[in-house]
Every structure is written in C-alpha cells, then in structure tokens.
C-alpha cells in the first residue's frame with residue numbers, strides 16, 4: 001500500500017514535469033521566458049547580487065512563469081470549449097493576458113531596482 005502511494009505521487013510529479021516540458025515545446029512565449037530567466041540568473045551571478053535580492057528575483061521569475069502557464073491553460077480551455085468567436089471569450093483571454101502583463105511589469109521593475117545600482 002505504501003509503495004503504491006509513493007509510486008502514485010512519483011507519477012504525479014512525472015505528469016507535472018511533462019506539463020512543463022509540453023509548455024516549453026509548444027509555446028513560443030515559454031521559450032522567451034526561458035531565455036529571459038537564463039539572462040537574469042546569469043546577470044545575478046555576474047554581479048554577485050545579495051541573498052535578499054536573489055529572493056526577489058526568484059519570486060519575480062516565478063510569478064511570470066506561473067501567470068504565463070495559467071494564461072496558456074485558460075487559452076487552451078477556451079479554444080477547446082468555444083472555438084467560435086465570442087465576446088465573453090475575448091474578455092476571458094484578454095484578462096488572462098493582462099495578468100501576465102501585470103506580472104511582467106512587476107518583474108521589470110524588480111529587475112531594474114536590483115540591477116541598476118550594480119550596472120551604474
């Protein structure tokens with residue numbers, strides 16, 4: 001019983017990782033976020049930013065990834081449930097895209113506050 005519980009939990013992790021892989025494979029936005037993440041982490045290492053600064057950067061990166069993934073899920077659900085044009089679908093998709101924009105603006109501000117003093 002214990003074994004089957006553990007193997008089910010491991011399988012769930014596997015599904016979650018394959019979800020991340022599918023997101024990276026199918027969504028061009030995901031690859032842009034991956035590139036931005038690599039650039040920001042490299043800059044953090046280069047400038048040897050402090051631990052609290054790393055925490056802010058990690059939170060900003062995570063916020064953007066989570067909102068983009070949920071936005072993608074919402075888009076796919078709507079395309080599946082309602083492939084035809086509908087004003088409510090437009091509202092749902094645009095608000096979900098707006099959430100990504102809010103996260104991206106916050107991430108840019110956090111990045112600027114942390115990196116500008118190191119650069120200049």
Ligand SMILES: Nc1ncnc2c1ncn2[C@@H]1O[C@H](COP(=O)(O)OP(=O)(O)OP(=O)(O)O)[C@@H](O)[C@H]1O
Nearest residue numbers: 082083084085086087088089090091092093094097
């Ligand atoms: N089924 C639909 N009914 C009404 N409006 C829609 C529908 N699908 C998309 N739209 C709207 O059309 C516009 C463009 O949609 P589209 O999905 O191409 O946007 P996008 O964010 O540029 O796409 P992507 O993220 O795939 O690059 C958006 O305002 C979106 O809300």
